[in-house]
Amino acid sequence: AQSVAQPEDQVNVAEGNPLTVKCTYSVSGNPYLFWYVQYPNRGLQFLLKYITGDNLVKGSYGFEAEFNKSQTSFHLKKPSALVSDSALYFCAVRPASGGSYIPTFGRGTSLIVHP
Amino acid sequence: ETGVTQTPRHLVMGMTNKKSLKCEQHLGHNAMYWYKQSAKKPLELMFVYNFKEQTENNSVPSRFSPECPNSSHLFLHLHTLQPEDSALYLCASSQDRERDIEQFFGPGTRLTVL
Numbered sequence: 014a015q016s017v018a019q020p021e022d023q024v025n026v027a028e029g030n031p032l033t034v035k036c037t038y039s040v041s042g043n044p045y046l047f048w049y050v051q052y053p054n055r056g057l058q059f060l061l062k063y064i065t066g067d068n069l070v071k072g073s074y075g076f077e078a079e080f081n082k083s084q085t086s087f088h089l090k091k092p093s094a095l096v097s098d099s100a101l102y103f104c105a106v107r108p109a110s111g112g113s114y115i116p117t118f119g120r121g122t123s124l125i126v127h128p
Numbered sequence: 129e130t131g132v133t134q135t136p137r138h139l140v141m142g143m144t145n146k147k148s149l150k151c152e153q154h155l156g157h158n159a160m161y162w163y164k165q166s167a168k169k170p171l172e173l174m175f176v177y178n179f180k181e182q183t184e185n186n187s188v189p190s191r192f193s194p195e196c197p198n199s200s201h202l203f204l205h206l207h208t209l210q211p212e213d214s215a216l217y218l219c220a221s222s223q224d225r226e227r228d229i230e231q232f233f234g235p236g237t238r239l240t241v242l
Contacts, residue, residue, distance in 0.1 A: 017170075022168075045227050045228050047230055049233075054235065054236075055235050055236075056130065056132070056134075056218050056219075056220075056233030056234045056235045056236050057171075057218070057220075057231075057233040058130060058233070059230040059231070059232070062228070062230055064228045103171065107227045107228075108227070109227060109228075110227075114225050114226075114227050115173055115176065115184060116231070117170075118170050118171040119170060120168065120169065120170050121170075
């Protein structure tokens, strides 16, 4: 069975500082990995995905994520945080083949960026 | 906006009421999903429709009944709900069920069951 762990319920960072939101996964075979963001009173919005190729994936709003197969991780990063980045972030995984095509989501990490 | 709309945005109902949630997508997608989002819990997949056919029912109680009359519309009919069913119900769509495709989510319906 596939699973996603987001070990931090909340991440606090000062505006202008780099941010990292952690995600580790478990899946049979190769993974397809996704990050979504949820702003208050909104649904989830797609940020970026890793399918194949370059381990560093660039996405919307200046976010990027690094796929590390040996550590089964897909951490979300941004070089300089903005107050407007404060939101709930979800990591999701699907197996590239076999198993269930349904994505499995993590519990979410609340990112708070302080002015 | 993501191209997926949901109505109503907020709903309060008693345990004996019958109500329906509506989802509409304007993206030309063929797969639609219902999720339940509760605080401090992972997103729970409820139902999946692909080309109007239900392909997944994730052991959802029968008090939740989905309907997909066409590829653009998805309903969730509710009856005799329990207080623990109070949650944010999210609709999503994707081009199809391919594994490398991202989903587009609506803003959700905040449901409170009294």
